[in-house]
Amino acid sequence: xWQHEPSSAGPSQEQSRELEALDRALTxxxxxxxxxxxxxxxxxxxxxxxxxxxxxxxxxxxxxARVAAGxxxxxxxxxxxxGQRRAARRIDSRHWLAGLGGAASLALVVAVVVVVAGxxxxxxxxxxxxxxxxxxxxxxxxSSAATAPAPRSGGAGAAGPxxxxxxxxxxxxxPSAGAGAARAVQRDASLALLAPRGQVQQVADxxxxxxxxxxxxxxxxxxxxxxxxxxxxxxxxxxxxxxxxRTLAALSALAHVSSRSEDTQDITDATGAARERLAESRAExxxxxxxxxxxxxxxxxxxxxxxxxxxxxxxxxxxAQLQTLLERGAFAQVGLGVAEDxxxxxxxxxGWGPGSALADALIVLEAVFSVLVVALAGxxxxxxxxxxxxxxxRPLRRRRREAALSS
Amino acid sequence: MIKAMALPAPEREADQGWFxxxxxxSRADVHxxxxxxxxxxxxxxxxxxxxxxxxxxxxALFNPARGSGRAWLFxxxxxxxxDELRRRRRTASLIGDLPAAEPSGEDxxxxxxxxxxxxxxxxxxxxxxxxxxxxxxxxxxxAELAKVLGCSVSNAGTRLCRALDRLxxxxxxxx
Numbered sequence: 001x002w003q004h005e006p007s008s009a010g011p012s013q014e015q016s017r018e019l020e021a022l023d024r025a026l027t028x029x030x031x032x033x034x035x036x037x038x039x040x041x042x043x044x045x046x047x048x049x050x051x052x053x054x055x056x057x058x059x060x061x062x063x064x065a066r067v068a069a070g071x072x073x074x075x076x077x078x079x080x081x082x083g084q085r086r087a088a089r090r091i092d093s094r095h096w097l098a099g100l101g102g103a104a105s106l107a108l109v110v111a112v113v114v115v116v117a118g119x120x121x122x123x124x125x126x127x128x129x130x131x132x133x134x135x136x137x138x139x140x141x142x143s144s145a146a147t148a149p150a151p152r153s154g155g156a157g158a159a160g161p162x163x164x165x166x167x168x169x170x171x172x173x174x175p176s177a178g179a180g181a182a183r184a185v186q187r188d189a190s191l192a193l194l195a196p197r198g199q200v201q202q203v204a205d206x207x208x209x210x211x212x213x214x215x216x217x218x219x220x221x222x223x224x225x226x227x228x229x230x231x232x233x234x235x236x237x238x239x240x241x242x243x244x245x246r247t248l249a250a251l252s253a254l255a256h257v258s259s260r261s262e263d264t265q266d267i268t269d270a271t272g273a274a275r276e277r278l279a280e281s282r283a284e285x286x287x288x289x290x291x292x293x294x295x296x297x298x299x300x301x302x303x304x305x306x307x308x309x310x311x312x313x314x315x316x317x318x319x320a321q322l323q324t325l326l327e328r329g330a331f332a333q334v335g336l337g338v339a340e341d342x343x344x345x346x347x348x349x350x351g352w353g354p355g356s357a358l359a360d361a362l363i364v365l366e367a368v369f370s371v372l373v374v375a376l377a378g379x380x381x382x383x384x385x386x387x388x389x390x391x392x393x394r395p396l397r398r399r400r401r402e403a404a405l406s407s
Numbered sequence: 408m409i410k411a412m413a414l415p416a417p418e419r420e421a422d423q424g425w426f427x428x429x430x431x432x433s434r435a436d437v438h439x440x441x442x443x444x445x446x447x448x449x450x451x452x453x454x455x456x457x458x459x460x461x462x463x464x465x466x467a468l469f470n471p472a473r474g475s476g477r478a479w480l481f482x483x484x485x486x487x488x489x490d491e492l493r494r495r496r497r498t499a500s501l502i503g504d505l506p507a508a509e510p511s512g513e514d515x516x517x518x519x520x521x522x523x524x525x526x527x528x529x530x531x532x533x534x535x536x537x538x539x540x541x542x543x544x545x546x547x548x549x550a551e552l553a554k555v556l557g558c559s560v561s562n563a564g565t566r567l568c569r570a571l572d573r574l575x576x577x578x579x580x581x582x
Binding site for chain 2: 011015016018019022023026027040041043044045047048049050051052053054055056059060063066067068070071395398400401402403404405406
């Protein structure tokens with residue numbers, strides 16, 4: 001390789017003069033003032049240049065035409081010269097690159113669609129998630145009401161164990177057509193709303209106001225904000241069963257309803273059983289009181305007192321259980337979830353207009369930017385390494401090329 | 408560059424004026440250099456066409472601050488020619504004989520001198536022959552020659568002088 005050949009300290013003065021003379025000879029300048037040993041350079045230059053074969057007219061015409069046409073790409077025919085075949089291979093490789101670019105673009109679009117779909121499905125999922133948390137206790141209560149009624153409000157705590165023992169004996173009967181108006185029914189409902197961005201708190205406040213207006217109570221409410229600024233609310237409401245439909249209608253008008261469900265359970269038998277147990281306990285208490293009135297000896301009095309205490313305790317449990325069942329029939333449990341709708345910008349939250357389109361566009365751009373950032377995180381170091389490798393391989397490529405001159 | 412050429416830089420990629428001027432001013436020299444190096448007329452035409460096509464496709468990458476258009480073009484042509492030589496070595500094909508140019512009206516002394524130079528070139532070390540051909544056909548300055556060869560200017564000058572001295576010696580012997 002040239003760089004590796006000894007170069008001493010550069011051309012000497014004599015060599016410099018010769019190089020200048022050569023440059024003059026190459027440009028056709030007169031060599032009269034040159035020293036004698038340089039006068040042959042013009043002849044040497046002429047001889048070397050004359051020895052080269054002239055351009056064929058046909059080749060010149062063809063090349064002129066290709067230059068004038070801007071070197072249009074054309075497939076190399078089979079058996080074409082090596083240069084044309086290599087050019088065709090190069091063009092093929094460009095087609096490969098174009099295909100690769102198209103595939104990468106398609107993958108990018110798919111990624112964006114997946115991300116956007118995940119985003120757009122997000123709020124609804126969030127609402128369901130909120131709803132799930134809000135409703136699960138309610139539905140758990142509802143289902144346990146059919147099998148093992150759980151204690152509700154204060155005062156019923158002592159009835160728990162006794163009720164759990166009673167529960168297996170009280171399977172929920174299927175609703176009978178002839179039950180009529182005497183049937184006791186427990187109704188629960190769940191509602192998931194998608195509020196416009198930034199209006200979750202407002203929708204939750206309206207829901208509370210509507211519940212108060214219809215005579216219901218808010219058992220619990222919570223509004224949370226996630227790390228991305230999105231908020232969601234979870235409310236557990238109890239409304240008179242008679243106004244449940246009106247309540248649901250009022251809540252549904254507050255925002256876009258993403259899901260709604262109602263659950264009805266017949267608790268007639270459970271209520272009747274509780275009522276009978278209470279009546280039996282009271283009858284037993286009355287009987288014990290009558291026995292106490294007729295008791296003669298202190299031992300008999302003490303025994304009746306002990307039995308009376310047990311019966312009074314059982315009466316309290318039976319009363320609490322009956323009260324719980326009556327409340328469950330009189331009030332409906334409503335689980336309300338409110339999530340932020342990323343697409344909704346209006347009050348209805350269900351229309352798709354310029355605002356929604358802009359929101360969609362921002363989501364798409366955000367997704368594209370995210371994908372690009374992730375892609376760049378891998379591509380930039382690879383490109384830097386590739387560039388360094390390419391730069392470092394330049395001497396190697398030059399050496400390999402010039403090795404062809406070593407034959 | 409020695410040859411008087413004032414080639415404007417391409418202001419737009421679509422501007423072919425600059426490239427066509429470069430093409431017309433150097434196509435014969437590029438072909439002569441490549442043909443003298445490859446000693447094969449067909450391959451020389453292929454490589455010449457390929458060099459101009461490469462230059463055309465890469466003309467937007469040309470940076471006048473890094474050298475003249477002619478030096479840039481001969482760098483491309485040299486790489487293409489060396490690649491062709493490498494390919495021939497891999498395929499073990501023989502380099503064909505290039506028919507000698509026969510200038511019309513040439514006297515006997517001129518014919519003898521040209522024949523001696525041809526023999527002298529063939530006897531040169533391939534690297535020295537390539538240097539002579541590049542310098543004589545491309546007519547590059549020593550700085551441009553160094554850029555094409557990838558060496559320092561003084562290095563290029565020294566080697567060019569050595570190649571000239573060697574050419575003179577073998578030509579004298581041949582004559």
